[in-house]
Amino acid sequence: MTMEYSNSPERQRRELMIRLACEFRKGTLGDTIDKLPCYVKPSGSKPLHCCIEHDRAVINCRIMALLGFDAQDEEDDSRFPHEYLELISADSERPERPLTVARTACSCCPDAKIEVVQSLCRNCFAQTCIHICPNNAINIMRGKAFINQENCAQCGKCLIDVCLYNAIKRFPIPCEAACPVGAIRKNEQGYAEIDFKKCTFCGKCFRACPYGAVMQRSELVPVLKTLTEGRQAVALVAPSMSSQFPGGREKLFRSLRKVGFSEIIEVAEAAETAASMAAEEFIRKMKLGGKLVADSSCPAFVELVRRHLPAMRPYLSSVPSAMALAGQKARELYPDAVNIFIGPCIAKRFESLSCPGIDRVITVEELGAILIALGGGELEPQDYIPQDPDASEHDFSRTCAATGAMLAVALESEPMLELQEKFIDGINAQTLKLLHLFLFGRSHANFIEVLGCSGGCKNGPCSLAVPD
Amino acid sequence: MSDDTKIEVEIFCGMTCYMLGNARILNIGAHLPEKWLPHVELMVSPCPVDCGCLDLAKAPFARINGQLIQNATLESVCAAITEIMNRQEEA
Numbered sequence: 001m002t003m004e005y006s007n008s009p010e011r012q013r014r015e016l017m018i019r020l021a022c023e024f025r026k027g028t029l030g031d032t033i034d035k036l037p038c039y040v041k042p043s044g045s046k047p048l049h050c051c052i053e054h055d056r057a058v059i060n061c062r063i064m065a066l067l068g069f070d071a072q073d074e075e076d077d078s079r080f081p082h083e084y085l086e087l088i089s090a091d092s093e094r095p096e097r098p099l100t101v102a103r104t105a106c107s108c109c110p111d112a113k114i115e116v117v118q119s120l121c122r123n124c125f126a127q128t129c130i131h132i133c134p135n136n137a138i139n140i141m142r143g144k145a146f147i148n149q150e151n152c153a154q155c156g157k158c159l160i161d162v163c164l165y166n167a168i169k170r171f172p173i174p175c176e177a178a179c180p181v182g183a184i185r186k187n188e189q190g191y192a193e194i195d196f197k198k199c200t201f202c203g204k205c206f207r208a209c210p211y212g213a214v215m216q217r218s219e220l221v222p223v224l225k226t227l228t229e230g231r232q233a234v235a236l237v238a239p240s241m242s243s244q245f246p247g248g249r250e251k252l253f254r255s256l257r258k259v260g261f262s263e264i265i266e267v268a269e270a271a272e273t274a275a276s277m278a279a280e281e282f283i284r285k286m287k288l289g290g291k292l293v294a295d296s297s298c299p300a301f302v303e304l305v306r307r308h309l310p311a312m313r314p315y316l317s318s319v320p321s322a323m324a325l326a327g328q329k330a331r332e333l334y335p336d337a338v339n340i341f342i343g344p345c346i347a348k349r350f351e352s353l354s355c356p357g358i359d360r361v362i363t364v365e366e367l368g369a370i371l372i373a374l375g376g377g378e379l380e381p382q383d384y385i386p387q388d389p390d391a392s393e394h395d396f397s398r399t400c401a402a403t404g405a406m407l408a409v410a411l412e413s414e415p416m417l418e419l420q421e422k423f424i425d426g427i428n429a430q431t432l433k434l435l436h437l438f439l440f441g442r443s444h445a446n447f448i449e450v451l452g453c454s455g456g457c458k459n460g461p462c463s464l465a466v467p468d
Numbered sequence: 469m470s471d472d473t474k475i476e477v478e479i480f481c482g483m484t485c486y487m488l489g490n491a492r493i494l495n496i497g498a499h500l501p502e503k504w505l506p507h508v509e510l511m512v513s514p515c516p517v518d519c520g521c522l523d524l525a526k527a528p529f530a531r532i533n534g535q536l537i538q539n540a541t542l543e544s545v546c547a548a549i550t551e552i553m554n555r556q557e558e559a
Contacts, residue, residue: 011488014487014488018484018488019524039525040525246481246486246491365487368487371483372482372484379481379483381512382512383481384479384490384512385512464486464491465491466495
């Protein structure tokens, strides 16, 4: 469950990034950062919450997260944004947990339930809803169907083509419904809270919350400082980047150099290496009688296995991710540089904490704000017209899910081995069940490749590209 | 509606408008009835305001038959086109 249409939290998040980066470039951020909520939500504008002051308080939380701080555990409500800003330098410590929930923004959604919308119920003679409920939870009260929540098991049988007037609806808690592993829950006060022992940082709650209460802790300001203080910075560009910005790869790379990146490394090259290593590992394991190898390209899937699928751990590929390999290469080539990975993924932020070759991670949205602020844009209007992604020598890896294709090629020289590949496009409750079936041998595959985001990395939670 | 009916849809494109929603609007052709497409002329233009983005609160921008739409979304642009097409079809 995500918001695939134009939506206000996404817009406000991006607007704040742009404003923050532009004020930074002008050298006025310290003076204006406390006023940003008033710029974004000026007097007289229509409040989203109870009043405009509440809206501005939420924006303050967004600024706090944009500065890399944790809105979920902050106990000092008296700090102003400029006080957080003063704590940041180009060498600031990295946020350990990339996600946070701002209580000020959380609307404390009512408990999830299935309900009869009273104005739609016609108290029909068929009473199919009553007959179909296995728990006798539906009765007629005052001439309308009514669900007794104590008896309702939320099985959803009454939802599917039962009421011809569409009077029965499921009312979800969007963040909870989106999380495939139950890592976000309402706490005792009713606010959403992330359990970081369970969270895989897939970013589904971040995209699902209609109030934008789930925020990511950004490294935008340390990166802006790195770029403007003349330090050597390497951009490690994710394979999915060619679909994120208009104008094509070459123009993007020129823009990156213009805003201060001295070197650019395409992670797509490392993705080919990683896929090739995974193919070798697969062949080696199969020859030794192994039954299954799970690809380790997607960091959300790797965390899913580590935290929720212990039985799959032995099958997880030991091949480092393309980002880790590219970071290693960057460190070897430019030992004094700051290596900054750029992509549409939140889980990469978490993965990067254990990659010695990666110093910072920014999202494509944040890069967009940097290009606007530091004058990286050199696009003509025609460049914005949607086109097919660049055709180039590394297109193979850019498509993501490359390992299976690489395996198929590698196995041509191993006629005794048969590839039974399963590709899982997006982690959700259904695909989790499927993964359990592989483990219990009820579904046959000897190689599984899982992408946390449906449609692949280009549809990541911080993507600028229009979802498929 | 005559065959020469034209609706000029002008999408303003700088990186700011692109980030704030015009990336979606550029795909508008996929969201309109096929029979309308010959009548819709999609154009991309440089930003109408100085995109140091002091006017961020009003971005992104689009213009339909000369009328400027602020805070444009795919849905609002589609709605504006639909309204014009419906008017033309009734006439």
